[in-house]
Structure formats: C-alpha cells, structure tokens
Amino acid sequence: MKKLKNIPSFKNEYDEREFWAKADSSEYVNWQKSKRVAFPNLKPSTKTISLRLPESMIEEIKALANKRDVPYQSLIKIILKERIDTEYGARF
Numbered sequence: 001m002k003k004l005k006n007i008p009s010f011k012n013e014y015d016e017r018e019f020w021a022k023a024d025s026s027e028y029v030n031w032q033k034s035k036r037v038a039f040p041n042l043k044p045s046t047k048t049i050s051l052r053l054p055e056s057m058i059e060e061i062k063a064l065a066n067k068r069d070v071p072y073q074s075l076i077k078i079i080l081k082e083r084i085d086t087e088y089g090a091r092f
Contacts, residue, residue: 004027004028004029004030005027005028006028007028058072061075061076
C-alpha cells in the first residue's frame with residue numbers, strides 16, 4: 001500500500017472546501033478501511049436571502065402550502081429543489 005499524504009490544517013471551512021474540491025482524496029484517506037456512518041441530526045447550513053415576488057404568486061404558494069399542510073416557505077424550498085433536480089437530470 002502506498003504511503004498516504006498528511007491532511008493539511010485549514011484556517012477555515014472555505015479553505016478546506018477549496019482544498020478537497022481539487023485534491024484526490026485517495027492520496028490522503030485509505031477508503032478500503034472506511035466505514036459508512038450516518039449523521040441523522042446534521043442540518044445543512046442555510047443563508048437568508050431577500051426575494052421579491054408578486055403578491056399574487058405568494059398567495060398562490062400559500063394556498064398550495066395550505067393544501068399540503070406545510071409552511072409556505074418550506075413549500076418554496078421543495079419546489080426549488082424539485083426544479084433544480086429536474087434541471088440537473090436533464091443535463092446528465
């Protein structure tokens with residue numbers, strides 16, 4: 001087995017993300033010894049944005065959310081995620 005490289009220290013999460021986006025992880029980690037784990041309580045980071053929508057659209061979204069019994073902001077995220085998945089699926 002080849003000698004693995006040492007994983008460098010990072011100043012912040014951004015630097016680490018940049019490193020792993022370019023690095024070949026097999027040079028740093030022996031994946032043959034890895035184990036599958038689950039993080040059931042891990043929640044993705046969120047960022048607040050300001051989005052201007054026509055009032056009529058907001059009312060339509062609220063009505064749909066009410067039919068599905070979900071908060072309207074959650075429904076917006078669901079709809080966006082479904083569309084993103086569709087778009088990526090069309091490209092690959």
